[in-house]
Amino acid sequence: MIRILVVLAALMIGVAAPAHAQRVRIDITQGNVDPMPVAAPNFLGADEQTQSLGRDITGVIMNDLDRSGLFQVIDQRAYIEKPEGVNVRPRFADWRIINAQVLIVGEVEELPDGRIQVSTRVWDVYSNEQLGAVAFKTPADNWRRSAHKVSDFVYKTLTGEDGYFDTRLVFVHETGPKEKRTKRLMIMDQDGANPIPLTDGLNYQVLTPRFSPTQQQITYMALFDDRPGQVYLFNIETGEQEQLGTFRGMTFAPRFSPDGREVIMSMERNGNSDVFNMDLSTRQLTRLTDNPSIDTSPTMSPDGRRIAFTSDRGGTQQIYTMNADGSNQKRITFGEGRYQTPVWSPRGDLIAFTRMYNGRFYIGVIRPDGTGERLLTESYLEEGPTWSPNGRVLLFYRQTQPRRDGSGGESQLWSVDLTGRNLRRVRTPGDASDPAWSPLLP
Amino acid sequence: MRFGVIASVLLHLAIVGAGFLAPNFINLPDVAPEPYVPLDLIREAELDLKTSVPAASPEPIVEEEPEPDLPEPAVEEQPAPAEEQAAEALPEPEPEPAPAEPEPAPVKPEPEVKPEPPKETPKPPVKKPEPKNDELDLDALSQLIDKERAKETPQTPSQTPSQTTEQADRARAAVGAGDRLTASDKAKMAAAIARCYNTSSLIGAPNPETLLVVLQFELNRDGTLMSQPRVANSMQINFSNNRFWKVAEQASVRAVVACQPYNFLDPGRYEDWKEFEVGMRPME
Numbered sequence: 001m002i003r004i005l006v007v008l009a010a011l012m013i014g015v016a017a018p019a020h021a022q023r024v025r026i027d028i029t030q031g032n033v034d035p036m037p038v039a040a041p042n043f044l045g046a047d048e049q050t051q052s053l054g055r056d057i058t059g060v061i062m063n064d065l066d067r068s069g070l071f072q073v074i075d076q077r078a079y080i081e082k083p084e085g086v087n088v089r090p091r092f093a094d095w096r097i098i099n100a101q102v103l104i105v106g107e108v109e110e111l112p113d114g115r116i117q118v119s120t121r122v123w124d125v126y127s128n129e130q131l132g133a134v135a136f137k138t139p140a141d142n143w144r145r146s147a148h149k150v151s152d153f154v155y156k157t158l159t160g161e162d163g164y165f166d167t168r169l170v171f172v173h174e175t176g177p178k179e180k181r182t183k184r185l186m187i188m189d190q191d192g193a194n195p196i197p198l199t200d201g202l203n204y205q206v207l208t209p210r211f212s213p214t215q216q217q218i219t220y221m222a223l224f225d226d227r228p229g230q231v232y233l234f235n236i237e238t239g240e241q242e243q244l245g246t247f248r249g250m251t252f253a254p255r256f257s258p259d260g261r262e263v264i265m266s267m268e269r270n271g272n273s274d275v276f277n278m279d280l281s282t283r284q285l286t287r288l289t290d291n292p293s294i295d296t297s298p299t300m301s302p303d304g305r306r307i308a309f310t311s312d313r314g315g316t317q318q319i320y321t322m323n324a325d326g327s328n329q330k331r332i333t334f335g336e337g338r339y340q341t342p343v344w345s346p347r348g349d350l351i352a353f354t355r356m357y358n359g360r361f362y363i364g365v366i367r368p369d370g371t372g373e374r375l376l377t378e379s380y381l382e383e384g385p386t387w388s389p390n391g392r393v394l395l396f397y398r399q400t401q402p403r404r405d406g407s408g409g410e411s412q413l414w415s416v417d418l419t420g421r422n423l424r425r426v427r428t429p430g431d432a433s434d435p436a437w438s439p440l441l442p
Numbered sequence: 443m444r445f446g447v448i449a450s451v452l453l454h455l456a457i458v459g460a461g462f463l464a465p466n467f468i469n470l471p472d473v474a475p476e477p478y479v480p481l482d483l484i485r486e487a488e489l490d491l492k493t494s495v496p497a498a499s500p501e502p503i504v505e506e507e508p509e510p511d512l513p514e515p516a517v518e519e520q521p522a523p524a525e526e527q528a529a530e531a532l533p534e535p536e537p538e539p540a541p542a543e544p545e546p547a548p549v550k551p552e553p554e555v556k557p558e559p560p561k562e563t564p565k566p567p568v569k570k571p572e573p574k575n576d577e578l579d580l581d582a583l584s585q586l587i588d589k590e591r592a593k594e595t596p597q598t599p600s601q602t603p604s605q606t607t608e609q610a611d612r613a614r615a616a617v618g619a620g621d622r623l624t625a626s627d628k629a630k631m632a633a634a635i636a637r638c639y640n641t642s643s644l645i646g647a648p649n650p651e652t653l654l655v656v657l658q659f660e661l662n663r664d665g666t667l668m669s670q671p672r673v674a675n676s677m678q679i680n681f682s683n684n685r686f687w688k689v690a691e692q693a694s695v696r697a698v699v700a701c702q703p704y705n706f707l708d709p710g711r712y713e714d715w716k717e718f719e720v721g722m723r724p725m726e
Binding site: 001004005008022023024025026027028029030031032033034035036069070071096101124126127131158159160161347349392417418419421 | 444448451452455623628631632635636637639640641642643644645646647648658670684685686688689692693695696697699700714715717718719720721722723724725
């Protein structure tokens with residue numbers, strides 16, 4: 001009996017051992033970072049009006065994706081298949097031939113209540129599967145925002161990170177001769193569309209506008225001839241402006257806290273500048289630094305726990321960090337030259353700054369612990385970086401070198417991504433400086 | 443009572459056996475039928491040699507060598523992929539030219555050595571005065587083969603020494619053949635996949651060097667994929683809730699699918715490169 005059992009056991013084990021061909025193991029540790037080829041045929045529409053809207057919307061999306069530097073939209077003339085509907089499975093072979101890795105199909109439909117519905121599907125051409133689908137309902141004349149929302153959806157589906165296309169930029173628009181410049185606040189979509197002046201008709205100059213992260217509100221510094229400059233709040237929707245408070249000294253360099261409830265800024269008293277925090281609801285002022293040096297340009301981390309600022313207490317202007325209550329102040333930059341205008345990334349992982357060194361200006365980023373400093377761009381004069389709401393792109397302004405014949409000296413807005421790639425000019429009506437990036441619009 | 447014990451033990455064994463067998467069923471990929479493949483007829487004698495070689499063997503000796511233990515196939519390929527070899531396996535090019543010449547030399551003395559296998563065997567193989575270790579071992583192997591044949595089939599002296607030599611040579615070639623793909627082929631494959639591996643969507647993602655995606659796939663003889671690549675660590679990626687990892691997963695699958703067919707590999711050695719496991723990271 002034991003023999004029978006032994007034979008049976010041997011049979012079982014003998015049958016069970018599989019013969020595997022050996023797998024070849026390869027490691028790949030780098031890809032190519034050329035922009036991903038994407039196909040975006042015109043959004044479909046049932047009638048002439050929706051078709052025309054569809055073409056406009058597709059144009060805005062293609063522009064957004066191309067300008068991000070991560071994608072490259074293939075020319076529509078190369079497309080083979082004509083999509084028939086947003087719910088129809090595409091012929092992937094037709095898109096593979098033109099080397100598209102991703103296909104965006106969309107449709108504009110007119111709803112009975114007068115609004116339009118913009119639907120879109122994102123397809124992975126090589127895996128033959130859908131990556132995502134979304135639809136937006138909006139009044140027809142708000143089609144631009146729906147196009148930007150589709151771009152944000154595509155961006156998030158393909159990169160994992162929130163997009164930044166449905167946002168606006170506020171900047172100081174400059175006109176007039178160099179000796180007597182008129183500066184007014186202007187707002188426009190991040191792709192340059194819809195520029196609207198905000199502070200026309202005011203008799204003061206505005207500097208360093210900053211967006212609130214939670215509401216349609218801007219804070220800026222107003223420059224007067226007869227009294228010290230003051231920080232103002234400006235409601236974009238209503239156009240109302242109010243002074244933040246009456247202070248004996250000059251208040252400047254204001255920034256909102258991440259929850260939009262406080263404004264941190266510098267106040268100058270008796271020739272000394274320090275960082276202060278003002279609670280917007282109680283208008284109570286709290287001192288955060290108390291130092292004979294000039295402490296200015298405060299910026300708060302997205303978790304609201306730390307503040308970075310500029311101070312020259314070490315001899316030259318350098319960047320320091322401290323807790324939100326002003327304790328534990330420590331220096332994080334030690335390079336030569338001067339460091340200014342720190343801005344904490346909304347992602348929390350980096351602080352952008354302007355550096356002046358050897359007569360040149362640089363925009364750079366550094367980790368909040370002071371390591372990993374990287375200079376991204378360099379020019380004759382550039383400063384004032386502002387982050388996109390997803391912490392991936394920096395916008396700043398450059399001034400060209402004034403030439404002897406009187407030309408040059410123009411201020412322009414430029415953008416670059418946080419790895420230093422995709423440096424490009426952002427077109428503005430006339431000269432522009434001091435940009436600020438809004439959060440993603442709801 | 444005895445019947446009960448026997449039945450119980452049989453059932454236990456059946457369950458354990460099923461435990462061994464079941465995973466094999468789960469692993470079966472959805473496979474499209476392979477196109478018709480011509481069959482090579484193997485003579486019975488060769489079959490004997492091919493299957494007896496691993497049993498005889500010095501698998502340990504073969505493992506210790508670096509790449510130069512495959513002098514014949516590697517030497518032929520060397521002129522073509524000079525650039526890839528430069529990048530990988532730098533020690534390889536130097537030993538290769540050397541064995542190229544002495545290689546034919548040790549082969550020739552075999553016929554003289556063969557007729558006296560019983561005398562040779564007491565000597566340890568290492569004593570042979572050869573410049574390179576790899577040739578030594580293959581000679582030892584062939585000696586062992588002949589020893590086996592001499593032992594097993596003393597009644598069939600139909601094999602003349604020259605026939606034995608030929609079969610021994612073929613067996614020697616077969617020794618390394620089942621074990622691995624050459625470094626240059628691996629490099630070609632990695633370069634082919636990397637060309638389509640587009641990581642622009644991960645520019646600026648946090649910690650890209652941690653986003654490892656392991657893909658497994660099988661190739662047809664013409665270099666096309668048998669089916670969609672499987673993501674070996676897909677559970678890990680899904681549980682991590684890391685969106686960037688999911689994006690890296692999509693980019694990796696896209697890369698492997700987009701760059702087929704991988705038709706630069708030697709179809710004669712299909713069994714070597716039939717199955718791949720590729721680990722892909724967007725950055726070092």
